Amino acid sequence: MTGYFARKALLPGGWADDVLIACDGGGVITAVTKGARPPAGTRILEGAVIPGMPNLHSHAFQRAMAGLTEHVYQGRDSFWTWRKLMYEFLQKFGPEELEDIAGRLYAEMKEAGYTHVCEFHYLHNAPDGTAYDDRALLSRAMLRAAQKAGIGITLLPVLYAHGGCGGKPAEEGQKRFLSTPDRIADLLAVLHKEYKDTPGVTIGLAFHSLRAVTPEMIAQLSREARRIDPRMPIHIHAAEQEKEVDDCLQWSGKRPVEWLLENAELGPNWCLIHCTHMNEQETLGLARSGAVAGLCPTTEANLGDGFFNLPSYIEHGGILGIGTDSHISVNPVEELRWMEYAQRLKFRQRIIARSDADLHVGSFLYKAALAGGARASGAPIGRIERGCRADFCVLDLQHPLLEGRADELILDSFIFAAGLPAMKEIVTNADLRERVP
Numbered sequence: 001m002t003g004y005f006a007r008k009a010l011l012p013g014g015w016a017d018d019v020l021i022a023c024d025g026g027g028v029i030t031a032v033t034k035g036a037r038p039p040a041g042t043r044i045l046e047g048a049v050i051p052g053m054p055n056l057h058s059h060a061f062q063r064a065m066a067g068l069t070e071h072v073y074q075g076r077d078s079f080w081t082w083r084k085l086m087y088e089f090l091q092k093f094g095p096e097e098l099e100d101i102a103g104r105l106y107a108e109m110k111e112a113g114y115t116h117v118c119e120f121h122y123l124h125n126a127p128d129g130t131a132y133d134d135r136a137l138l139s140r141a142m143l144r145a146a147q148k149a150g151i152g153i154t155l156l157p158v159l160y161a162h163g164g165c166g167g168k169p170a171e172e173g174q175k176r177f178l179s180t181p182d183r184i185a186d187l188l189a190v191l192h193k194e195y196k197d198t199p200g201v202t203i204g205l206a207f208h209s210l211r212a213v214t215p216e217m218i219a220q221l222s223r224e225a226r227r228i229d230p231r232m233p234i235h236i237h238a239a240e241q242e243k244e245v246d247d248c249l250q251w252s253g254k255r256p257v258e259w260l261l262e263n264a265e266l267g268p269n270w271c272l273i274h275c276t277h278m279n280e281q282e283t284l285g286l287a288r289s290g291a292v293a294g295l296c297p298t299t300e301a302n303l304g305d306g307f308f309n310l311p312s313y314i315e316h317g318g319i320l321g322i323g324t325d326s327h328i329s330v331n332p333v334e335e336l337r338w339m340e341y342a343q344r345l346k347f348r349q350r351i352i353a354r355s356d357a358d359l360h361v362g363s364f365l366y367k368a369a370l371a372g373g374a375r376a377s378g379a380p381i382g383r384i385e386r387g388c389r390a391d392f393c394v395l396d397l398q399h400p401l402l403e404g405r406a407d408e409l410i411l412d413s414f415i416f417a418a419g420l421p422a423m424k425e426i427v428t429n430a431d432l433r434e435r436v437p
Contacts, residue, residue, distance in 0.1 A: 003029075004390070004427070005038035006049040008397070008407075012383050015407040019049070023390045026199055027429025032385055045394050047424050048402070048410050050366070051382050052115025052391035053332040054373025056294045057235070057273050057323025059120055060102040060142065065089045066328050079241050079303045087173025091127045098123065099141035106149035108330050112420060115391035115428050116373070116381050117151055118323070120206050120235060120273070122158035122177045129175030135183060136190055143201060150430035152389065154377045155191065156206035156235050159184045159213055159221060165251035167214050177208070181217050185224045192228050200389070200430055202379045204233035209240075210248055210256050218264055233269055233378035235294070236260070239282075240274035240305050257282040266291040271376035273323070276306045283309045287318030292376040297338035299325035307346050310339070314353060321372030333419045336365045362412035389429040396424040 002023055009019040011032065020036035023029055038044055069085050093101070102119075109117060119142050125131055132138070139157060146153035160177035163170035170178055188205060195201045205225045207213045225232040239245055239256040248256045257278050260266060270291035278286065286293060295308055303326075313320065322335040329335070340361055343352040351361050358364040374382030381389050395402060395410065401418035402410060414422055 003042060004045050004049075004392075005036070005042045006045045006392075007047065009049040009384055010051065010411075012385055015048075015410075019384075021384060021390065023429070027390050027431075028380070029384065029386055029388050029390055045392070045425070045427070047397050048395040049384070049392050050395065050411070051370050051384055052393050052426065052428065053113050053366075053369060054116045054118070054321060054377050054379075054381055055109060055114040055323055055332070056118045056271060056292070056321040056373045056376040057120055057296055057325050058105075058117050059122075059326060060105050060145070061090060061093070061098055061123055062086065062325075063105040063108075063327035063330070064093075064101045066326065079305065080243070082303055084173065087171075090123065090176055094127070095132075095137055095141050098138060099145050102142050102145035103148055105327060105330065106146050106151045106153075109324070110149055110151045110426055110428065112331050113393045113423055113426060114324075114330075114332060115151060115389075115393075115426070116153065116200075116377055116379060117146065118154040118156060118204070118233070118235065118271075118377055119146075120156050120158060122160050122206070122208055124157075124179050125176045127176065129178065131183075135187055139187065139191060143195065147200070147430075150428050152200040152202075152377075152379060152381065152391070152428070152430075154202040154204050154233055154379060156204040156233065157184055157187050157191070158206040158208050159217060160208040161217060162212050162214070164211050165247045177212075181220050181224075184221060188225065188228055188232075196229075202233065202377060203229075204235065204378055206235040209237040209244070210259060211244060215263060222265070231269055231378060233271065233376060235271045235273060235376070238272040238275055239277045240300075242277055242306070245277050255279065255282060257286055261285045261289065268292075268375055269378065271321070273325075274300065274305065274308075276300060276308055278309050280309070280312060283312045283318070284316050287313055287316035290319065292372045293318060293320045294323050294372075294376060295320055295335075295339060296323045296325035297335050297342060298329040298331075299327075301338060301342065302326065302328045307342055310343050311347070311352055314355065319372045319375060320368055321376050322369045331420060332369070333415050336362070336369065336415050339365060360408055360412050362415040363408065366411045366415065390427065391429055392427045393423060394425040394427065396422050
């Protein structure tokens with residue numbers, strides 16, 4: 001047996017002391033025993049052990065442009081002017097540069113406590129828009145970067161075929177993204193066959209948005225995804241901007257989330273990113289569908305997107321997770337803080353994110369993001385229990401803002417006071433695999 005002994009650990013049933021976490025040679029948990037003693041040779045984790053956080057939405061290449069768009073560009077700046085700068089920026093690098101950017105980013109994520117990333121990968125072509133001879137070239141670059149960094153990855157090749165709702169022509173700046181359903185289907189089949197038995201790797205599918213695909217494309221590729229893997233994760237951007245809602249209404253007579261609820265067979269393997277502009281009916285429908293709302297608070301704030309309908313979504317039992325999106329910040333604590341703080345500013349009250357079962361906002365948010373991130377990733381992560389990957393963060397209980405805290409106050413104090421300086425150690429199953437002969 002190999003594994004870990006945690007003085008204190010957050011298990012699915014709550015905090016427990018003296019926890020023995022047995023693992024197999026692949027870094028997968030085989031047993032969890034409370035009130036145990038550490039066998040000789042077991043690695044002891046001193047502190048509070050919590051599951052590593054899944055990052056459910058990433059555009060890795062955008063980390064290299066973080067901080068470069070904080071200036072006036074075209075009068076009143078917006079998401080749409082930021083997008084033009086992004087188009088210009090992505091012309092500057094090829095496969096080697098992309099892999100280097102992603103590798104540095106993923107190492108930074110791991111250091112911050114993200115132990116799995118969903119890479120929303122829509123950069124498929126060369127800078128001039130031509131396809132590479134190996135259509136999986138950039139996808140494999142992302143996978144290598146994650147493996148070298150020791151972080152799990154759900155790679156989501158993205159179908160991006162059009163420039164606006166209803167099949168409008170793409171813009172010049174979108175030429176590196178463009179593909180077809182058949183090409184993405186082939187890419188999914190190749191990657192799934194090649195990596196389906198690779199530890200820490202999951203292959204999924206993404207549609208960029210209703211602006212970039214047609215209903216026929218969604219139906220065709222969704223069927224292909226189910227054929228390859230019935231549980232394959234499917235992600236899509238939805239309702240991030242008011243203009244997107246208006247364009248969708250003009251095209252279909254439906255709002256984006258409304259259209260997806262009626263036409264896309266949403267379920268637990270789906271993740272809708274942002275969902276910033278939903279009405280109450282859409283909020284209820286998304287919560288009841290079992291799909292995950294992928295929220296990226298620091299990016300949504302940076303781009304001026306708006307406010308997610310968080311209180312109602314939680315009230316109706318909606319599943320949520322967090323992502324770093326454009327990577328203006330690579331910090332799960334900051335994402336969770338701003339998920340709550342934005343709502344406090346909007347409603348001018350405190351303690352928004354909570355439930356009857358968990359009245360502590362830090363605890364509620366962390367556990368909710370673990371559950372939603374795991375579901376969106378399609379991977380056995382986010383819990384310290386048998387069958388899950390051994391991915392942990394160890395909090396320093398000697399930190400001045402955590403020392404002496406009761407169990408129910410540890411996550412509150414970590415998220416809203418101590419932050420990443422209280423993070424003592426990151427352990428992933430990739431580290432364990434490397435140590436086991």
